[in-house]
Amino acid sequence: MIKIGRITVSLEMREVYLGADLVPLGARAFGILELLIRARGATVTKDEIFEHVWSKSVVGENNIHVQLSALRKIFGEDRQAIRTIPGRGYRLTLAVETDESVEVPASAPTPRVEAGRLNSLPAMHGPLIGRDSTTAELARALTTGPIVTLVGPGGIGKTQLGIAVARSIADAAGMEVCFVPLASVAKAQSIVSRVAEALGIAVDNGDAPELKDLAAAVQGRKLLVLLDNCEHVIESAATVCDVLVQASADVRLLATSREPLRTRGEITHWVDAMETPAVGAGLHAILACSSVKLFLAQLSASNAAAISDRCSLEMIATICRRLDGVPLAIELAAARAAVFGIGRLIFELDDRFPFLTGGRRTAPRRQQKIGNRARARFGCGRTTQSDCG
Ligand SMILES: Nc1ncnc2c1ncn2[C@@H]1O[C@H](COP(=O)(O)OP(=O)(O)OP(=O)(O)O)[C@@H](O)[C@H]1O
Ligand SMILES: [Mg+2]
Structure with a gap:
């Protein structure tokens, strides 16, 4: 430091x-x-x-x-x-x-590498809760396979998990990391340009970079490329991944997406919802659950009074369960509880997602509230690996 x-x-x-x-x-x-x-x-x-x-x-x-x-x-x-x-x-x-x-x-350092590093990992929103063993497991998976895709519904925590995995690999293996956010990219060519920019490729005026430029740029570099939010451009993302891993054995790809890339050598990891307390769980078990930890951390980040009484913790356990352990939903719920109180939140939960608004203004637009579309996307408890498969 x-x-x-x-x-x-x-x-x-x-x-x-x-x-x-x-x-x-x-x-x-x-x-x-x-x-x-x-x-x-x-x-x-x-x-x-x-x-x-x-x-x-x-x-x-x-x-x-x-x-x-x-x-x-x-x-x-x-x-x-x-x-x-x-x-x-x-x-x-x-x-x-x-x-x-x-x-x-x-x-x-040389500008070429720096250009890549500068597009590297964004800061995490806060400490990653309850994903330590998954992070280690995924980092290991990337030492054996060239491509790992984190798959799951919106708000389940793919991006945050991806950043944590990329960090741990960069630290342990001394790899250069290129973070390529694709959420705002609409066209196939834009993906190539976005990846080219992250890799630090110099592009002459007017000449759009091509796949062969990406392949050339990764030569001799120990590199981890994190392609975030591939779902809406899945075919082009799959092609880019294929080209990069074919170009060099020292390149690793970590992708986040709502569906698998279906490329050669891909290891698919379905991101689970956070653990939620069982009905009737004791206080110790409630407090040990990652979803409850996230809810309490968000409350405290909103400067709400600390909670330690049994009744409130049991209500929080119910909220986390009813939100199926989806981290984005829990964050939004906690932000609302900080303003209106947990009692009112639990009352509103009968109509669970539509009221979950008022999240961070700086969050991507799709994550600022959970409305009816998202409700349909999450479905009834369709947030676990087996449910999504
Ligand atoms: N393990 C976790 N610990 C703490 N917060 C988390 C965790 N997982 C996710 N979050 C929070 O939940 C929110 C949604 O997470 P994230 O953006 O990673 O979801 P996503 O699956 O990538 O969503 P999308 O498909 O919309 O891109 C973020 O604000 C993030 O900070
Ligand atoms: Mg994401």
Whole structure:
């Protein structure tokens, strides 16, 4: 870990902490911070920032200002920590204290690799609850097979699990990780472009990248590509996966999707709902359930009063059971309980999903509420591996 003023940074995990709290920071702002750290007080030019953070895209200078303003905010009263050097760039004015076990290379790594790393893993929404053994099992699966697909209905936790698996592999095997979010991609060609961008491929103006460019770009790289939300472009995603794993034995693919890719060598993992307490379970068993832990963590994140009484915990157990242990539904329910109380929530549960609104504004639109369409998607308890199969 690296300490700068009041913040602590993990370059490996791409995370920033204020005390013990994880601070949400976008990939671009983190990219700038990473450059500043590696420069160790030397000036980082705007061109370097553009190249490192925006790869080859052409963007205006105000984009740097927006990201710097986000960064300066987390430095709080140390706002002068990042000094503007007029006409040249920016530099860090605070000392970078490095934990002895962490090596911080003084020079920036090559742009090609950095471009990939910058598109790498987003910060997780919070600690991943109840998936430790699955994470380890999936990381192992990726040492034997080239492609693992995490399959399950919306909101079941595929993306969060994928990020955790990718992290553990990157840490243990020292792999470069490219995170490629596909939720907003509509066309086959856009997938190739999105993956090309994540791999750091330089594209000449007007020339769309092709599959052969992807194959060439992965040569000689120990690489894990996480393709997130493949379901709506499943055939093109399958083709890209096939091309990448055929191109190099050092490439691993981790995909999330509502249906399997059905490619050669694919290992399909159906993501289970969270564990829910049995009817009549005792307090100890209730508190041990991952769905209840998630509900309580969300309540506490919403600054609701801590809950420890038997009656409330039993109501929470009922809520988690009735929401079939679907993490997104539980998060939304807890956000509502924080405002209206658990008693009212349980009363409303008779008509279970439609009222689950009011989640994080920054969540993808499809995850901000669970309405009738989602209700149909989840079906009646169709959230487990066997039910989905
Ligand atoms: N194990 C977990 N611990 C804590 N929170 C979780 C866990 N799994 C999922 N969540 C939370 O549930 C929400 C939905 O998870 P996620 O986005 O991973 O679902 P998904 O299956 O990828 O959904 P979609 O198909 O819509 O992309 C997220 O806000 C996430 O933070
Ligand atoms: Mg997802």
